Amino acid sequence: MLLNSGVTALSLRAKLFRGLADSSRLAILDRLRAGPRSVSQIVELTGLSQSNTSNHLACLIDCGLIAREQQGRYVFYRLSDEKIKGLLETADELLAEVARGVYECTHYNAESE
Amino acid sequence: MLLNSGVTALSLRAKLFRGLADSSRLAILDRLRAGPRSVSQIVELTGLSQSNTSNHLACLIDCGLIAREQQGRYVFYRLSDEKIKGLLETADELLAEVARGVYECTHYNAESE
DNA sequence: TCATTGCATCAGCAATTAATGATATGATGA
DNA sequence: TCATCATATCATTAATTGCTGATGCAATGA
DSSP: OOOSSOHHHHHHHHHHHHHHSSHHHHHHHHHHTTSOEEHHHHHHHHOOOHHHHHHHHHHHHHTTSEEEEEETTEEEEEESOTHHHHHHHHHHHHHHHHHHHHHHOTTOOSSOO | OOOSSOHHHHHHHHHHHHHHSSHHHHHHHHHHTTSOEEHHHHHHHHOOOHHHHHHHHHHHHHTTSEEEEEETTEEEEEESOTHHHHHHHHHHHHHHHHHHHHHHOTTOOOOOO
């Protein structure tokens, strides 16, 4: 952890990115790009379990990435801000550019080794 | 973890964001925005320990966010792509917009210093 | 009122991660 | 060659995280 100034701003940014640093949550966000979805819809679309989905949704709420709206006994989630799409798009562009380096980098083995 | 298709692309994105999901690494990246820096410079600028800095640099290399270049007995690191600045800027804009909600959300307690 | 549905939360675990101190490697100059 | 400096890596520990199954709770409709 850091001892210098600016810790708070960095923690905020880290918190934001932590919400994006999981493939399950990215899958959820990806579904929400098309519009609000209920929990059960997200469960069906992603294949995640119900409790796992709820946990990830709570995490995304916590990170400020999504918003919650109850309608009857359904709860609909949506992206909290349009800029999130831009963030994901920028990330994809970045990945496209570093892809060559990624393939050549021996350090970069997605999971194993 | 997910069972559906598109897992690989999501994992890549998650890996990228995981590199950004830590305040120490964000501090390092922030310093590198001004240009290449050696490890010892980064150590001094951030206040992180030497071994901790090296570990985070290895992580950032692994995520494809920075590049390495040895000069004599110094090793200089730099942002691997200009788009990383854009990603950080987009994140800050996003944080500025959700800041109000963040302040009001009791779930959102940033980690202590 | 009761059963059901949709969602949230809890406890527990396995796995991952950040940090530290110690040590190793590798380049440089005396 | 030897000593030193810059960086990388190792072993360990503590903390965090993702997942599961079970349970709780609120909204709905019979």
